[in-house]
Amino acid sequence: MTEEHEVVIQFRNVTKTFDLFKNDKQRLKSLLFRNTNARKKVAIDNLSFDIRQGEAVAILGKNGAGKSTMLKMISGVTFPTVGSVRVTGRVSALLEVSGGFDPELSGRENIYFRGELLGISRDELKEMEPDIVAFSELGSYIDMPIRTYSSGMKSKLGFSINANIRPDIIIVDEALSVGDKDFRAKCRRRITEILNSGVTFLFVTHSTAEAKNFCKRGLVIREGKLVFDGDIKDAAAFYEKMHV
Amino acid sequence: MKTLWKIIISHVQYRNQILQLAKTDLIKTYRGALLSWGWAILKPAITIGVYYFAFTVGLRTGKPIKGYPYFLWLISGFIPWFYISAMYTGGAYSLHKYAFLVKKIKFPVCCVPMIVALSNMIVHLALTLLMIIIFIAMGAPITIYLAQLPFYWLLMLMMGVAWGLFSGQVTAVSKDFYQLVRSSFTALMWLSGIFYQISTIKGTALRFILRLNPVTYLIDGFRYCFIDHIWFWEEPLSLLRFMLVYLLFVFLGVKIYSRTEKTITDVL
Known part of the structure; x- marks a missing residue:
């Protein structure tokens, strides 16, 4: 065993x-009174699973299946209505990699800004900074405010930060579509490297081919429910069949 | 009660991040402009200048109060007002301002008002220092009563945070509320005894009502330090009233947070 x-x-x-x-008035009322005439939309429905350290897991599901909500709960930016989510270790999420930047700060300052929010010490960040800057290929743009960046540049920086801060858990949400072909290839190599170092890896994608490349286990989500959990090959097959 | 405890714990846990964010908030506000930090001083200086002109030259009021030139009396009320006004609108907008953050990175929403309150407090401390220098430069006596300034700073910070938590959450769900805050801004300024002494107003009932305003209490407090030379414990009733209003905001803010804690990031 x-x-x-x-x-x-x-x-x-x-x-x-x-x-x-229905409107803001109803929402305002809900702050002070327990009114319940709001319509409910169930995004995640009685979901249970465990992911162990060092696993590489693909999360497959159509748009609106609840993948993003699930990832947000893992990264701690939203919370379950019922049930519990427990996460151990530093999570580095590549959810919309371009998000979470302060547009007024430069790229370099944002490295520190985000790093410190994740609880990384300044000294540690100083050490990581050259790697992040080099990886991002932004050149002298690194000292310009983020608001002057193109979306491609933001994504590159986002990926560079998240891939280089030595997380315990890394979440990639379709982020391999970042940047041009060369940069994508670089991202893939980097992810493979990260995977070999024993980091827990969650990969959200529509592409079963890509999933099979990186992951050993697959979860298939449909309408907020876990409909398949097992070997990636079977998960991919299940997911493909679901589409027909 | 449980929620209040949780909010306090979050502040302790995230203290380094909060300080860092407050610093960044401050740098961001003034960077990029040619005069950068100068604006932190220049903007209030212009405002004070305009009002001073209006009162002394235009309306020809502005007689010395308690032996202090009207100008010094005016700035001793204006300097705290700059902080309070920044928190009045800034606190209500704080959660929106940091939505980009709390939606993407794990950071407790309840700690956001503290970021804004601290960054404004740094500017305020600088302005207070400048005010002390002006007092000395104009030959006005500086007394031991200044020793109670930290007490008022603490009250201002506490009130700012409580207001921010309450109003920020209401703003998150109601644009009307934010408009209300913005449009009542000028009214609050004129009703808080910055330009005139509440104590000289005729009518006990009216004075009583005006003094319920916690802003008045803070502005009076600054004048106790600089002009009137009164200790804060000599006015226990005013302090009690202030604390009651403070606790009301804490109660409302915490109560709402206990309802919205799990959903607020979905709404912002």
């Missing part, structure tokens, strides 16, 4: 519902 690694991500009966209010 192989040695079992520690569980780093644990979902237990997680349900997330969004309240859809």
Whole structure:
């Protein structure tokens, strides 16, 4: 029997519902009174699974299946309505890689800005900075405010930061479509490197080919429910069949 | 109660990040402009200059108060007002301002008002220092009563944070509320005793109502330090009133947060 690694991500009966209010007045009312005439939209429906340290897991699902909501819960920016999510370690999420920057700060300052928010010390960041800057290929643009960046440049910087801050868990959300062909290839190489270093890896994609490349296990999500959990080949086959 | 405890714990856990963000917030506000830091001083200087002109030259009021030139009396109320006004609108907008952050990176929403309150406080401390220099330069006596300034700074910070937590969340769901805050800004300025002494207003009931305003309490407090030379414990009733309003905002802010904690990032 192989040695079992520690569980780093644990979902237990997680349900997330969004309240859809007719208008702002209803929403305002809900702050002070427990009114319940909001319509509910269930985004995640009673989801349970464990992910162990060092696993590479693909998350497959159509648009609107609840993948993003699930990832947001893992990275701690939104919370379940019912159930519990437990995550251990530093999460580096490539959810919309271009997000979470302060547009007024330069690229270099944003490296520190984001790093420190993730709880990385300044000294550690100083050490990482050259790698991040070099990887991003931004050249002298690194000292310009982010608001002057093109979306491609933002994505490059985002990926560079998240891939170089030595996270315990890395989440990639379609981020391999970042930048031009050369940069994509570089990202792939970097991800493979990260994977070999024993980092837990979550990969959200529509492309089963890409998923098979990186991952050993696959979760298929449909309408907020976990419909398949197992070997990536079977998961990919299941997902392909779902489309027909 | 549980939520309040959680909010306090979050502040302790994220103290380094909050300080860092406050610093960044400050740098961002003034960077890029040619005069950069100069604006932190210049902007209030222009405002004070205009009002001073209007009162002394235009309206020809502005007689010395308690032996201090009207100008010094005016700035001792204006300097705290700059902080309070920045928090009044800035606090209400704080969650929106940092939406890009809390939606993408794990950071407790309840700590956002503290960022804005701290960054404004740094500017305020600089301005207060400048005010002390002006007092000395104009030969006005500086007294031991200044020793209670930190007490008022603490109250201003506490009130700013409580207001920010309450108003920021309401703004998040209601644009009307934010408009209300913005349009009542001028009214608040004129009703808070910056330009005239509440104590000289005729009518006990009116004075009582005006003094319920926590802004008045803070502005009076600054004048206690600089002009009136009164200790804060000599006016326990005013302090009590201030604390009651403060606790009301804390209560509302925390109550709303207990409802929205899990959903606020979805709404912003």
